[in-house]
Amino acid sequence: MTETVNPAEVPQFPGARAARCPFDPPPVLHALQEQGPLAKVKVWDGSTPWLVTRYEEQRALLADPRVSADVTRPGYPRSAPVASRNGSAISFILMDDPEHARLRRMVQAPFTVRRIETLRPAVQKIVDGLIDDMLAGPSPVDLVEAFALPVPSLVICELLGVPYADHEFFQDNSKILIRREADPEERAAAFAQLVGYLDDLVGQKLDHPGEDLLSRLAERIKAGELTRPEAARMGVLLLVAGHETTANMIALGTLALLEHPDQLDLLRRTDDPKLIAGAAEELLRYLNITHSGRRRVALEDIEIGGQVIRAGDGLILANDIGNRDPAAFPDPDRLDLRRDARRHVAFGFGVHQCLGQPLARMELQVAYGTLYRRVPTLRLATELERIPFKHDGQVYGVYELPVAW
Amino acid sequence: MKIVIDQDRCIASGQCVSAVGEVFDQRDEDGVVVLLDPTPPADLAAAVRQAAAVCPARAIRVEE
Ligand code: HEM
Ligand code: SF4
Numbered sequence: 353m354t355e356t357v358n359p360a361e362v363p364q365f366p367g368a369r370a371a372r373c374p375f376d377p378p379p380v381l382h383a384l385q386e387q388g389p390l391a392k393v394k395v396w397d398g399s400t401p402w403l404v405t406r407y408e409e410q411r412a413l414l415a416d417p418r419v420s421a422d423v424t425r426p427g428y429p430r431s432a433p434v435a436s437r438n439g440s441a442i443s444f445i446l447m448d449d450p451e452h453a454r455l456r457r458m459v460q461a462p463f464t465v466r467r468i469e470t471l472r473p474a475v476q477k478i479v480d481g482l483i484d485d486m487l488a489g490p491s492p493v494d495l496v497e498a499f500a501l502p503v504p505s506l507v508i509c510e511l512l513g514v515p516y517a518d519h520e521f522f523q524d525n526s527k528i529l530i531r532r533e534a535d536p537e538e539r540a541a542a543f544a545q546l547v548g549y550l551d552d553l554v555g556q557k558l559d560h561p562g563e564d565l566l567s568r569l570a571e572r573i574k575a576g577e578l579t580r581p582e583a584a585r586m587g588v589l590l591l592v593a594g595h596e597t598t599a600n601m602i603a604l605g606t607l608a609l610l611e612h613p614d615q616l617d618l619l620r621r622t623d624d625p626k627l628i629a630g631a632a633e634e635l636l637r638y639l640n641i642t643h644s645g646r647r648r649v650a651l652e653d654i655e656i657g658g659q660v661i662r663a664g665d666g667l668i669l670a671n672d673i674g675n676r677d678p679a680a681f682p683d684p685d686r687l688d689l690r691r692d693a694r695r696h697v698a699f700g701f702g703v704h705q706c707l708g709q710p711l712a713r714m715e716l717q718v719a720y721g722t723l724y725r726r727v728p729t730l731r732l733a734t735e736l737e738r739i740p741f742k743h744d745g746q747v748y749g750v751y752e753l754p755v756a757w
Numbered sequence: 758m759k760i761v762i763d764q765d766r767c768i769a770s771g772q773c774v775s776a777v778g779e780v781f782d783q784r785d786e787d788g789v790v791v792l793l794d795p796t797p798p799a800d801l802a803a804a805v806r807q808a809a810a811v812c813p814a815r816a817i818r819v820e821e
Pocket of ligand 1: 421445446589591593594595597641642646647697698699700701703704705706707709712
């Protein structure tokens, strides 16, 4: 874990994780955090944005109106090259207020804590059904395909009004869209496919509205409050963010627990909702799957952490290492399901903090709270060394997780 | 303890409702925060402070 960084050299970002520590951020991030809250790093295009490594400074900057998430501004540190024909943003996650707030407010209603709570019995049924199928089928099985991916995909499809029958199409394209190393043309094509698909669905909802979120957006289009392309892009954002993230948390979380048997045992033996909810928060903190950092650009000069960020400077707020800041979380590299991890920045901070967090929390609580109790003999069906990790993803996780019981 | 909320800043993260559902709620139509109890009892004080600390929009102020 200990690695030193020569202060005269600008380190490359992102760095590689240590071979035997697939759950820990790259060692270079620990070293940079020890040196100070901010450092310059070199990224793929040769530019040198600021990397913000400490928890307090990350929260301060993410909540600072002088910091922009607008991907079209010069200086914005893109995580990968973009194709010439398509640099357009995937909706409000890459916009600033007031446009961001205008669009986000249109889709906030279905994600309130109490509304999401009403879906819990339906999610429990999905989870139980998938476990029934798994136990009735052959072992070993790939947990990603059999469980981790279908749970959030089924739920977000229902919520949005997207037919689950199309899941192969949208899962495949989502995967390309969020692969850091995907060819830019290929990524642009995947995005265009998804936008076209959502645009068709919005068209159908205009004619035949239902009880779902896309139908609510169709109403807004009719009322002149939203354009159809805006609705389609929001649909893509919600569909992609709604299944890729939670799926990775379920699969990677299961692997982390299998590698920490004493912690897994806590979940196997409990039905205490408080303990399960706390465990989900700790796994969110510890795994911090959004490992590419929050990306921003400064609109004005900002003095922070003994440095001056200049207007136009790019910022990468590495929430994975922020969640391992010893000033915020004692003994941060230990997975401890009983700690109070609620203050983590795994969902980001500031006005872009995750819209789907109540849904993600509920899904994770049901999944973690059920799988290990119902399949107490669950084990890895291969060696840890053979698991393909998503080192190249915007979102970290495992491509496959062979398990047996 | 007295709580002041700023509905214009709120981004409907739901963090406050998850922390103390007795004190905070969200509007049905857009998820914006609603204060159920501006002067909560002492046994909820710690949870309310937690809610203010995790509010991503800094929309909750607690006056002791
Ligand atoms: C465990 C699962 C999840 C994690 C770790 C996660 C993480 C995040 C993070 C870190 C951000 C902030 C992006 C930034 O600041 O640049 C974010 C934003 C967002 N997330 Fe999630 N997310 C999860 C699940 C979901 C789900 C289930 C949805 C459902 C639709 C969702 C929808 C969104 C949306 C729409 C945004 C953009 C918010 C905005 O820009 O205002 N997420 N998420
Ligand atoms: S925590 Fe803050 S942003 Fe989230 S719902 Fe409550 S007041 Fe709004």
